[in-house]
Amino acid sequence: MEPANATLLCAPLVAPTVEEMLLQMNKANVSGADLVEIRLDTLSNFMPHEDLKLLLGNRPLPAIVTYRPKWEGGQYEGDDHYRLDTLFMAMELGADYIDVELQVVNDFMSSITRKKPSKSKVIVSSHNYQITPSVEELGDLVARIQATGADIVKISTMAQNITDVARMFHVLVHCQVPIIGLLMGEKGAISRLLCPRFGGYLTYATLEGVIKSAPGQPKLKDMLSIYNIRQLGRDTKIYGLIGNPVGHSKAPILHNETFKSVGFNAIFVLLLVDDVREFLDVYSSPDFAGFSVTIPHKEEALRHCDELDPIAKSIGAINTIIRRPSDGKLVGYNTDCLGAISAIEHEMRGLFSLKGEAESPLAGRLFVVIGAGGAGKAFAYGAKEKGARIIIANRSYDRAKILAGLVGGQAMSLSDLENFRPEEESILANSTSVGMYPDIDGTPISKEALRRYAVVFDAVYTPKDTRLLREAEEVGAVVVSGVEMFLRQAFRQFELFTDSPKAPVQVMRKIVQERI
Known part of the structure; x- marks a missing residue:
């Protein structure tokens, strides 16, 4: 299938030896990258001429050569003239792109006047590891970089908030020159995934088992197999999880x-x-x-x-x-309400005798909800609609009381739930995030207290087998995984x-x- 965008997918090569970089280079080629970034500053005992000849002479993909100094987030701590001479040597040896920092680009450009190989393109980059400036400041920065004679503009900033990314998208859409515009950090991750949608020249993605060259960089395999970024175009709709x-x-x-x-x-x-x-x-x-x-x-x-x-x-x-x-x-x-209640009902049918096919297995039974947040509200409302009697247990008794009042139920504190003795055939539903990855050892209620319930449901689905569900099963309860709720609520979301x-x-x- 033809790509829907022209954005290139670049895999940075971060390794202490040339041999490891060459292995990473071949891995990038097999994995579907369009080009690689050779990070010279990560090499130990770097010998410019010999190592560049090996790296560039054996490359299966086009290459960006970057020799990033410590003052711009890299690892090189030596003399800048030596570093810039090395980048020019890389151009002479056939590098497809050279990445030079805005702060020193004038010195570099003046040294290569009339000597620049026609094949090589110069990326002039600016990194801000603290903030993302305003749209106006970013626009001025683009103009400053363009004025240096750059073939490609590169701006990388830190995302303090996911809303910072919108400013970079605005710059990408309106920029008239080839531009790489990315935000670092977890809150900037969508800049790397969605830049093909907004016209970015390239985006970076990490190879499996290779150190990230920038914070927030996604994996190459995920970019291709999960996010399908080759097919992002200007008319691609964007959805996401808030x-x-x-x-x-x-x-x-x-x-x-x-x-x-x-x-x-x-x-x-x-x-x-x-x-x-x-x-x-x-x-x-x-x-x-x-x-x-x-x-x-x-x-x-x-x-x-x-x-x-x-x-x-x-x-x-x-x-x-x-x-x-x-x-x-x-x-x-x-859609949480439908997803959770239908998942619980599905597991309960056949477990209890029902008066008729249309009757819910929840009708008339005690339904205990742990948590009084948004998910807890959905579970309590859904169970009430099916004819269940509701108890809300929450760390904050006041919040439990408010929700219980809304659904005509009872309230108790989570600590009181430990000693509560429900009637037979009661259902327990955890709506909290307790036990969710990475804190997988957590559980909202003791194993001993679980003996009093016929059915136990956990909204957490990462991991699928939470501690709560494992212990409930061990004491004889029927368990309902959050994976089933996740799936059923997603059916309606898709619609x-x-x-x-x-x-x-x-x-x-x-x-x-x-x-x-």
Whole structure:
């Protein structure tokens, strides 16, 4: 399939020896990179002429040669004249690109006047490891770099907030010269994934087992297999998961693979968001077509929607936002409720005797929810609608009391839950993040207390087998994994994202089984 964009995918080579770099170079070629960046400053006992001849003479891909000084985030601490002479030597030996810092580029350019090999292009770079400047300052920086005679402009800044990335996207879209514009850090990660969508000249991606050359750099295999960045174009719709943290989520694998399987032109990314209102205000263009919402933003995000689905309004929390194409308004939905309750009901059918086929196995039974946040609200509301009697247990008794009041249930503190003795055939549902990766040893309730429940559900799905579920199974309870909820709520999200009447259920189940 022909790529939908011209953005190049570059794999930095970071190693102490030429031999290791050559191995990495071949790995990059096999893995699908378009070019490599040879980081000379990471080499030990570097011998310029001999080593450059080996590296450039045996390269299977075009190469950028970078010799980054410590004062610009690299490892080289020697004389700058020696360093710049080495970069010129790399040009003479056939390097496709040379990366030179803005601070010294005038000296470099004056030294190579009328001697620059026609094949080599000069990337003039500027790095800011503290902040991302304003759009106006970034525009001035582009003009300054362009005025040096650069073939390609490169600007790399630090993301203090995910909203900083929007300023770089603005510069990429409006720049009239080839430009590399990327943000460092986890909050800048989407700049690296979405730069093909906004016209960036290249983006960097780390090879498996190789040290990252910049903070926040994604893996090459993920860029190609999960995010399918070759097919990003100016009309690709952008979706993503709003939350903090988000690194544990498998949603990009499921949604991107599903989009690809049905030919829907979209990408799903992770959005590490501190302030929901600020994020939605900044990313207000139709390019950003919809979002999943996770901890801790499910309740706050609801306040910033223009309209709410009736179920979401009743629950008081959302996990899905759609930007309506006709007028750009944000519409909030809650698919957690459907996902969790249907997953629990599915496991319970056949376990208990029912009066009729239409009756929910939750009807008349005690349903204990741990947590009073957005997910807890969804579970309590859904179980109440099915005829269950509700108890809310939370670290803060006051919050538990508020939610219990909304659903006509009882409240208790989480510490009191340890000694609570529910009636037979009761259900326990954990809506908190306790036990989620990386803190996989956590559990919201003791193993001894779990003996009193017939069914135990955990919303956490990373890992699939949480400590809570393992211990519940060991004491004889029927367990319901958060993976099933994750999948079922995603069916409805896919329908909302794509405006489709029915999700490709079997395709999505297969993706979860094989990839997640």
